Amino acid sequence: MIVGKKLDIGKDLSKYNKINSFLNPQYVYVPLVSGSDKNITVVVKKGDYVYKGSIIGKSKGNFRIPIHSSVSGIVIDFIEKSYLDGSKVKCVKIENDFKEQVISKKEVVTKISKYSKEDFIKVLQTCGVIGMGGAGFPTYVKYNTDKKVDTLIVNAVECEPYITADYVLVQDKMEELLEVVDAVMEINGIKEGIIAIKKSNNELIKKFYNYLGTYPKIKVVGVNNIYPAGWERGLITKVKGVDYHKLPLEKGIVVNNVSTMLAIYEALKYHKPLVERIVTFTGEDLKEPQNILVKIGTLASDVIEHIGGTVKENYLLIAGGPMMGSEIDDKDLIITANCSCVLLKDLVSDNDIVNCMRCGKCTDVCPAHLSPVLIKDNLKNVKNIKKLKAKRCIECGLCSYICPSKIRLRELVIEAKKKMDSGVK
Amino acid sequence: MTKIIGPYIKSKNTTSKMMLNLILALLPIIVFTVYKNGFLPYQAGKIDLIHIFYPLLFILLPSLVSFIIETLYAIVFLKKRNKDIIRYIRNSYSFFPGLFLGLVLPINMPIWIVLLGAAVATISKMIFGGFGKNIFNPALIGYLFIFLLFSSYFQVDGGYLNKLEVDTISSSTPLTNAVLVEGIGDYDSLVKPYGSLINFFTGMIPGAVGETSALLCLLALIYLTITGAIKWRIPVVYILTVFFITSFIGNINDLGMWYPLFQILSGGLMFGAVFMATDPVTSPTTCQAQILYGLFLGILTVGIRYLTPFPEGVFISILVMNIFARVLDIVGSKAKFDFRVSLIPYLIAWALIIGLGFYIGNNYVKDASKVDANFKIISKETIGNKTTYIATQKGYVSDIKAEVIINNEKVISYKVLEQSESFYYKIYDSNYLDTLVNNQFSLNNVDTVSGATVTSTSLKKLLQNVLKDYDESDIPIIYDEEEKDFEIINIENNEDKIIYNVNKKSFGGYLQLRITFVHDVIEEITVVNQNDSYFGLVIDANYITTIIRNQQQLEEIDTVSGATISSQAIKDAITKTIEDYSGKQTINE
Known part of the structure; x- marks a missing residue:
């Protein structure tokens, strides 16, 4: 059972609004980053003309993933912008010529399940498909294994408050989703396909049932409406009843986010690189919260301006959801494939923090079975932090959320993790 | 600009809400104690109108002391000023130690001790670093302090019993x-x-102010x-x-x-x-x-x-x-x-x-069968059938020294020689020693004196211990001529009826019987006088009728269980009367 907390707030702000698109920004700033890998070789220079889908950078790391231009136009500069984790990252600034030129039109593949496994992996790699749930891990790596994969779990839980990007995507692209899940299963010889979705999203589950006769190997599994029900380890325990050491693959399981699945679909069907995604722009400080299809590399502030601006002048700009997202203090955020949400909230004050009274709510709520209050007590003692296994923290933020004394426990546990790292060295 | 790490949403629950809920949960308990320890005694006419709210005061005053001491501590030692001190007060919930202390003490504890305890409770909390850092429950440290230094005050004025209970309940708290x-x-x-x-x-x-x-x-x-x-x-x-x-x-x-x-x-x-x-x-x-x-x-x-x-x-x-x-x-x-x-x-x-x-x-x-370490025999002297004990038993404050005189297995005198008990007057007022002597064969049934529970229990134990020693020491009983086990008071001759009035020693003293013979057969037995505790059982068992019916085979009649001594005494008395009657008839013939 996943320990957690019902935290179903903020979704209504954007859930039922029309999905818009903003695909013609004047400039895009394509970040030279792939997941957490910032070690990218640039293959273009100032003044170069690039097509939409042109490779502009290549990863030097273990997992070779190309970086594509999301528009056609001229490379005019290399400047730093803010990445969703709050760090600065080098971006290729491209001036859009609004022509959407591509190098060569590819044929549409009618039957996407006809791919061989090798071709499948190659397409995912060349199209730069990465995990769109947050981590940004190259997707092809999960399938590029000799190990037998038995189960594909599609994570459509979207447990973070406020975010509805996956919800609207599933509603909009259900047929495509089922088609690609079925194809990926057939290509990789996977016997069981599970789409995990919140039980509270009845309307989606009902809609799924209309299609399931066509896809007998795919199951829809409802999970409880709690946060963090979408946490990979917890989800696998919930739907398969197993735990693993490092990777789900040990148990023959591959988990993909639902947005990633649809990126796979576009890659298989149209050979389309991952250059767009639906992002939830939401929050009380935004005039018109909505889900919007945007180019990778678009400035968040350009999108905000495009959709009607903010309510207040001073607000917090958060990349990601309210629980695990990061504040972008210079508000200079660029949209990446793994950025599902841009949240605008009121500034929070520190004045409400009071002494810990040891109520133990943080230990009760922690899905990783940690004892945040004890980690807080032992912050100065690296040996004790190790014993308390602070490293297992998944940074879900429930401890901070639940704390009646408003202590920022997540921050303290992250600090403890850092201390453990430096202590090891 | 420092970056704020999420989450950026917080639960609505706060420490102050939790504390408010705690107070809400305590409210009915506080109302109840005012009802039980204030209103009911007032209604029964045991206390004045103004004392109805004394239980409330008993809780609020120590709360106030806790609050004042912690606030002073924050100003003097933590150097909190102005806004800081207000924020500190709002977040330290400093009244709780005093509040809880008031709720766990007996209502008759002098208020100055309660306030002292509240002060100690709060200081104990502050020594550890204040709210959130203390290892021991502050209110219970206050309780322990009072328990160790003022333990006698747990019994003052009826102790845990309020003014109404003092009169209606003869014992202390259930435990x-x-x-x-x-x-x-x-x-x-x-x-x-x-x-x-x-x-x-x-x-x-009966019990502490808020805990019953x-x-x-x-x-x-x-x-x-x-x-x-x-x-x-x-x-x-x-x-x-x-x-x-x-x-x-x-x-x-x-x-x-x-x-x-x-x-x-x-x-x-x-x-x-x-x-x-x-x-x-x-x-x-x-x-x-x-x-x-x-x-x-x-x-x-x-x-x-x-x-x-x-x-x-x-x-x-x-x-x-x-x-x-x-x-x-x-x-x-x-x-x-x-x-x-x-x-x-x-x-x-x-x-x-x-x-x-x-x-x-x-x-x-x-301890029923064990040697009581709190009991000590100072002297024991036997002259004839009279044994005089001087012994001590630990009382509430110190040892109680008393003299017990036993004559022929019966306590005839119980006097306290030395004592320094706080509430001895209650023992004296209630003639407790006489009660004990009068009920010496059923001491377990004697209630303690409320307000002097420990002292009265000690006195009871002293007597029990003396009797135990007496029983165990096999002091030979010299049967005096005067002290007859069976005695024929008189014989009435009334036409064809011959009536014996006899005395027989039994459980609680002499048993007086009136036995009527008609034509050499017992026709009626009347119990004229008896002091036995369980004589009712004898009556209930129709024992007397049984005796009349089986007067030829008296030795075969079983005694009444629960009243063995009484029933045996009746049987013996009848046997002896029949012996006397038969003897006299033989002479007459």
């Missing part, structure tokens, strides 16, 4: 009473003096659990543990389900479990640690109640377990990853639970 009852006790001796278990449940029994109503404590537990204001596992496990061990003990001794209920409804267990053991600061934070904490609290409480002279044990148990809260948390935090880590503490707890239940259930005999 103090349980200590005085011989052996494990039974329903009549443990529950009956207070009515029924319903009274225990509603709270209409189990019902209100349970409602508070439910409310606080639903609102998430307390660590509910601790009280639930604690109460169940005490219930489990005492039902084990009760079962071995063939007592009904009332026995474990009596135990969990007495001695402030409910209040302590719900409000004191769950004090968030001083109790464990992890799930398994909370369960273990509850188990060990239950074990300690039962252990203290049965194996030490302290009747209640809840507060001492909590203070002791406070020490282990952080240690248990180490176990609890590891058990979250691997439950096996907590197996050893669980095994220890269960071994103790079973062991304690089994040991107490089988071996618990309160």
Whole structure:
């Protein structure tokens, strides 16, 4: 059972609004980053003309993933912008010529399940498909294994408050989703396909049932409406009843986010690189919260301006959801494939923090079975932090959320993790 | 600009909301104590109108003292000023130690001691670093302080009994009473003096100011659990543990389900479990640690109640377990990853639970057969049938020295020679010594004097111990001519009736019988006078009719169980009368 907390707030702000698109920004700033890998070789220079889908950078790391231009136009500069984790990252600034030129039109593949496994992996790699749930891990790596994969779990839980990007995507692209899940299963010889979705999203589950006769190997599994029900380890325990050491693959399981699945679909069907995604722009400080299809590399502030601006002048700009997202203090955020949400909230004050009274709510709520209050007590003692296994923290933020004394426990546990790292060295 | 790390949303629950819920849960209890300890005695005419709200004052004044002392401490030692001090006051909940202290003390405790205790409670909290840092429950430190330095004041003016209870209930609190009852006790001796278990449940029994109503404590537990204001596992496990061990003990001794209920409804267990053991600061934070904490609290409480002279044990148990809260948390935090880590503490707890239940259930005999260490014979002198004892027994304040004179197995005089008891006048006023002498053959049934429970118990024990020594020392009884076992007072000759009036020594003194013979056969036996305690059983058994019917085979009649001495005495008296009658008839013929 996943320990957690019902935290179903903020979704209504954007859930039922029309999905818009903003695909013609004047400039895009394509970040030279792939997941957490910032070690990218640039293959273009100032003044170069690039097509939409042109490779502009290549990863030097273990997992070779190309970086594509999301528009056609001229490379005019290399400047730093803010990445969703709050760090600065080098971006290729491209001036859009609004022509959407591509190098060569590819044929549409009618039957996407006809791919061989090798071709499948190659397409995912060349199209730069990465995990769109947050981590940004190259997707092809999960399938590029000799190990037998038995189960594909599609994570459509979207447990973070406020975010509805996956919800609207599933509603909009259900047929495509089922088609690609079925194809990926057939290509990789996977016997069981599970789409995990919140039980509270009845309307989606009902809609799924209309299609399931066509896809007998795919199951829809409802999970409880709690946060963090979408946490990979917890989800696998919930739907398969197993735990693993490092990777789900040990148990023959591959988990993909639902947005990633649809990126796979576009890659298989149209050979389309991952250059767009639906992002939830939401929050009380935004005039018109909505889900919007945007180019990778678009400035968040350009999108905000495009959709009607903010309510207040001073607000917090958060990349990601309210629980695990990061504040972008210079508000200079660029949209990446793994950025599902841009949240605008009121500034929070520190004045409400009071002494810990040891109520133990943080230990009760922690899905990783940690004892945040004890980690807080032992912050100065690296040996004790190790014993308390602070490293297992998944940074879900429930401890901070639940704390009646408003202590920022997540921050303290992250600090403890850092201390453990430096202590090891 | 410093970056704020998320989450950027927070639950609506706050520390102050939790504290507010705690106060809301306490409100009915406070109202109840005003009703029970203020309104009811007033209604019965025992106190003045202005004293109705004394129980409220009894709780609020120490709260105020706690608040003032902590505020002063913050100003003087923590150098808090202006806005800081207001913020400090708002977040330190400084009145709680005094509030809780007031609720766990006897209503008749002089208020200055309560206030002193509240001061000590708050200081104990501040020494550890204030709210959130203290290891020991502050209110209980205050309680311990009073218990150690002013223990005699727990008995002042009726102690736990309010002005109405002093007059209507002859004993002290149920658990103090349980200590005085011989052996494990039974329903009549443990529950009956207070009515029924319903009274225990509603709270209409003597006890500390706020702790008697189990019902209100349970409602508070439910409310606080639903609102998430307390660590509910601790009280639930604690109460169940005490219930489990005492039902084990009760079962071995063939007592009904009332026995474990009596135990969990007495001695402030409910209040302590719900409000004191769950004090968030001083109790464990992890799930398994909370369960273990509850188990060990239950074990300690039962252990203290049965194996030490302290009747209640809840507060001492909590203070002791406070020490282990952080240690248990180490176990609890590891058990979250691997439950096996907590197996050893669980095994220890269960071994103790079973062991304690089994040991107490089988071996618990309160000093009845043992030598009382508090009793000492100073001198013993026998002249003829008269033995004079001078002995001491530990009283409330110090040893009580008394002289007991026994003549022919019967106490004829009981005098206190030296004592320094605080409330001896109550013993004197109630002629307690005479009561003891008059009921010397059934001392267990003699009630203690309310307001001087300990002193009166000591006096009773002294007498019991002297009698025990007398019985064991086999002092030869010289039968005096004057002291006849059987005596024919007179014989009336009334036409064909011959009536014997006889005296026979029996259980409670002389038994006077009137025996009517008609034609050499006993036709009627009338009991003219008797002092036996259980003579009713003789009547109920139609024993006299049996004797008349079987007057030819008297030796075959069984005695009445429960009134063996009385019935044997009647039988002997009739046998002797018949002997006398037959002798006289033979001479006449």
